[in-house]
Amino acid sequence: MEKFTKLYLKCIKIAIAGAMAYRLNFILSTLLATILNALFPLVTILIYNAGASFPGWGFHEVLLIQGIFLLTNSLAALMFDGVLWSSMSHIREGTFEIVLLKPLPPLSFLIATSFTPEIFGGVVAGVILFSVSLSFTGIAGAIAIFQFLVMFAGGFSVITGLYMMMAAMSFKWVGNSRLTEIFDSIMTFGKYPASIFPSAIRGIATFIIPVAMIGFFPASALLGRAEGVMFLAVIPCLLFMLLGIWIYNKMIRLYEGVGG
Amino acid sequence: MHDLKRKLKICKSVAWVTIKEYFAYRTHMLVSLFVGPVYFAVQYFIWGAVYRDGGAIAGIGYEQMIRYFGITALIGYLTWGSADWNLSMLVRTGRFLTFALRPLHHRFFALSQKIGHRSLAIFMEFLPSALLLIVIFKISLVPAHLGWFVISVILASLIHFFIAYCIGILSFWFVESNGLRMAYWLFDSIFAGFLIPLVFFPKWLQFIQFFLPFQYTAYVPAMVFIGEYQLGGYELSLPAIVGVQALAALVMLAISELMYRRAMKRFTAVGA
Numbered sequence: 001m002e003k004f005t006k007l008y009l010k011c012i013k014i015a016i017a018g019a020m021a022y023r024l025n026f027i028l029s030t031l032l033a034t035i036l037n038a039l040f041p042l043v044t045i046l047i048y049n050a051g052a053s054f055p056g057w058g059f060h061e062v063l064l065i066q067g068i069f070l071l072t073n074s075l076a077a078l079m080f081d082g083v084l085w086s087s088m089s090h091i092r093e094g095t096f097e098i099v100l101l102k103p104l105p106p107l108s109f110l111i112a113t114s115f116t117p118e119i120f121g122g123v124v125a126g127v128i129l130f131s132v133s134l135s136f137t138g139i140a141g142a143i144a145i146f147q148f149l150v151m152f153a154g155g156f157s158v159i160t161g162l163y164m165m166m167a168a169m170s171f172k173w174v175g176n177s178r179l180t181e182i183f184d185s186i187m188t189f190g191k192y193p194a195s196i197f198p199s200a201i202r203g204i205a206t207f208i209i210p211v212a213m214i215g216f217f218p219a220s221a222l223l224g225r226a227e228g229v230m231f232l233a234v235i236p237c238l239l240f241m242l243l244g245i246w247i248y249n250k251m252i253r254l255y256e257g258v259g260g
Numbered sequence: 261m262h263d264l265k266r267k268l269k270i271c272k273s274v275a276w277v278t279i280k281e282y283f284a285y286r287t288h289m290l291v292s293l294f295v296g297p298v299y300f301a302v303q304y305f306i307w308g309a310v311y312r313d314g315g316a317i318a319g320i321g322y323e324q325m326i327r328y329f330g331i332t333a334l335i336g337y338l339t340w341g342s343a344d345w346n347l348s349m350l351v352r353t354g355r356f357l358t359f360a361l362r363p364l365h366h367r368f369f370a371l372s373q374k375i376g377h378r379s380l381a382i383f384m385e386f387l388p389s390a391l392l393l394i395v396i397f398k399i400s401l402v403p404a405h406l407g408w409f410v411i412s413v414i415l416a417s418l419i420h421f422f423i424a425y426c427i428g429i430l431s432f433w434f435v436e437s438n439g440l441r442m443a444y445w446l447f448d449s450i451f452a453g454f455l456i457p458l459v460f461f462p463k464w465l466q467f468i469q470f471f472l473p474f475q476y477t478a479y480v481p482a483m484v485f486i487g488e489y490q491l492g493g494y495e496l497s498l499p500a501i502v503g504v505q506a507l508a509a510l511v512m513l514a515i516s517e518l519m520y521r522r523a524m525k526r527f528t529a530v531g532a
Binding site: 024025026027028029032033035036039042043046047049050051052053054055173175176177178179181182184185186188189192196197198201 | 285287288291294295298299302305306308309310311312317318434438439440442443446450455456460461
């Protein structure tokens, strides 16, 4: 673990140095990622500005859901987005042997070497959105913070699992850069209060692909609205992450090199 | 006349090769059959909750709103293109050199590629998605005026192409232009009208849209489909707004040509 941590920190430094090789592009990308992500709740803002609302949810409460969603998603992307694209590229080019030959488990090696500094703008925007909305809504109490942290970890696990599954699919579905669109579309259900969706979708978003844990459940915990079923949903979140890692490691066996 | 025939022949050949090339990756296009309806379903439930008491918001009723999102999703399949990425890649890798030497404007080649790609998308994305919207969500997909709608979509596709091409040309100056493409994507996703109808924006921001190219790629054809266009307090008839859209296409064509000429003056590549 110590070896991995050292390697990871070294790789982060290299990734930042690499990104700075094209300084203007890096600065512009980071700045734009911040602005782009800050506009994440644009539809919500425009809906509430027009005098409409989501039933049972105030403006800043919905912003809190979306702030947590953005923060969780950006943090996970910072660490695992590169794993997806790196896997995809190695598989398409037939160079995954390079990863397999390293003296580290393939997934650990890819996580260490695929840090994506360009996504940092999303984390900044997530922190801003989360802090601003929280300053309006307040926190229900000390226990709410603990509940929030547990659910936040659950949401992070879900996205980690999704990244692993996407990367695993690229072993079978070679070179499909649209894989992310499938998972992005599913995650959209986690950006809004789950109460606006029919019960069947709520059930899927809670226990099968627990995307409600990415934003809605942690926000409910902070606002003191957490229900028993939300705590129960932490278990499928952890299982989801473990499933993603397991599938990735299994799918590596499908890799066919180009020889040479 | 002979030149036109020659160009049509080239366009047909390039488009056909592009169709064959992308058909090899047909499952990639079929992703849209999952992604499109899922995004639409989210919109369906969001707006169902927002309109729970009926009435109109920003002058738009529930039925009209759902039709708007349905048709903008479908328009996206007809107008989308990757001319920016393709050109950027050619410049970054130096492979643009082979195009600079050909007796053919690269923009014409890229447009022919887009025609081929989108022709395939009609069968792989547009028609199946339209069918899903009609069958599952019971959306009426009959345009108010078919003729104006078809013209508007063709113009939207051209404008989208010219904008993307201009962004691609910027690679001659910046080489690595991911940041710029991201900026374009940001503005396009907000101001084209894919996220929300533009009438939800403040009046001054709506007015500015007449001078930006983005609304002409999605909002305008969507409103032509619905049969009434209004923005920034102005109501225009369908022929009038399609006329404005044609003017926007000409302006974007002129801008892309100017940029292309300037780019050619500074283009350098390694020999081979």
